Amino acid sequence: MAITKKTNAAGVAVIEIDGQLIVGNRQELKTLVQEGLDRGERKFLIDCGRTGYIDSSGLGALVTLSKKVREVNGDLRMAGLNEDLRALFELTKLDTLFHISPTAQDALAGF
Amino acid sequence: MDDGSARTVSVAIRVPADVRFVEEAIELMARHCFAGAEPCKRTSFRLRVLLAEALTNSILFGSGGNPSRSVRIGAEVTDECIRLQVTDDGPGFDPRDVPDPTAPAALGRPIGRGLFLIRNLADRVEFNEQGNTIWMTLPRS
Numbered sequence: 001m002a003i004t005k006k007t008n009a010a011g012v013a014v015i016e017i018d019g020q021l022i023v024g025n026r027q028e029l030k031t032l033v034q035e036g037l038d039r040g041e042r043k044f045l046i047d048c049g050r051t052g053y054i055d056s057s058g059l060g061a062l063v064t065l066s067k068k069v070r071e072v073n074g075d076l077r078m079a080g081l082n083e084d085l086r087a088l089f090e091l092t093k094l095d096t097l098f099h100i101s102p103t104a105q106d107a108l109a110g111f
Numbered sequence: 112m113d114d115g116s117a118r119t120v121s122v123a124i125r126v127p128a129d130v131r132f133v134e135e136a137i138e139l140m141a142r143h144c145f146a147g148a149e150p151c152k153r154t155s156f157r158l159r160v161l162l163a164e165a166l167t168n169s170i171l172f173g174s175g176g177n178p179s180r181s182v183r184i185g186a187e188v189t190d191e192c193i194r195l196q197v198t199d200d201g202p203g204f205d206p207r208d209v210p211d212p213t214a215p216a217a218l219g220r221p222i223g224r225g226l227f228l229i230r231n232l233a234d235r236v237e238f239n240e241q242g243n244t245i246w247m248t249l250p251r252s
Contacts, residue, residue: 020159023130023167053156055163056228060221067219084156091231092224093213 005032012043012111014104018050021058029058033065033076042074043111047104049080059094066098075099079107120146123185128174128199130167136184137162144186144193144251154250157232158193161247164225165197173199173243188251192234195247203242 003025005015013036021029033044046062048054054062062078069076079101081089089095101107122143126132137159144158166182174180185196212223230236233247 020134020163022133022163023171024133053159053163055160055167056222056224057163057167059224063219064221082152084153088160088228092227093218097218 003028003032005036007036007041008108010043010108010111011041012045012108013041014045014047014108016047016050020052021054021061023055023057026057026061029061030065033069037068037072037074042069042072044069044074044076045104045107045111046076046078047080047107048078048082048085049104051080051082051085054085054088059088059092063094063097075111077101077107077111079104118189120188121185122188123183125181125183126166127178128170128176128180128182129178130170130176133163133166133170136166140184140186140195144188144195148251150252154252157249158195161195161229161232161249162197164229165195165245165247168225168245169197169199169201169243172204173201175201191251193249193251195249196244197247198244201243203239205242206238 002018003015005013007013015032036044066076077099080103081100101110124136124139126136140162141158169182170176174182180200183198187194206226209226210217210223212227217223229247233249235248237246238244
């Protein structure tokens, strides 16, 4: 269970959430993205291919980060949501707020 | 603890009002609720999100995030369903007084989705009169 970040050759920061994104670890995600922004990174991909569940605190963190990234003309995208996570985004209508790709590979190809 | 009828099993735990304990409490409850049964992925997901929401509300709002206070979590499990209970010692809140987080003006807000998720993921949601106890029912399979 960890949140890790790697920046690829194209300058896209790929953040993988292994486990869950909830109230107890949302700050880790916020810190990783903020540190990237501070270093000048502007393209972020949140890879949920190994994410089990996200609660409303995690959703709120994603909303906050998306806004922060947009404010500096950056782009934060989501990928790899399982069926339940996809349903959660649709239920909350956050699927209208995020660019969501089926897989990380798909998302990276579209950046 | 078995109630003697061998049809309903109850489990109850008490955790400090500290968000660092949320994940561990969820997994502990999930192990008990699904003991001897393999839930479908959807049910497993629902149980974890429901507990995360109710626990977070009780810790942050009911208990003010004060780790010297505690939150009680319980479950009554039958072959067919799971009834979860989360209680804090706070003043409670009025569950009718929560705006719709999917309204266009609310979509960009980082908070306000917890109770909405609970109402949509549980088959049944009940509160006590004070508003500091919530019961959430979902199928077990």
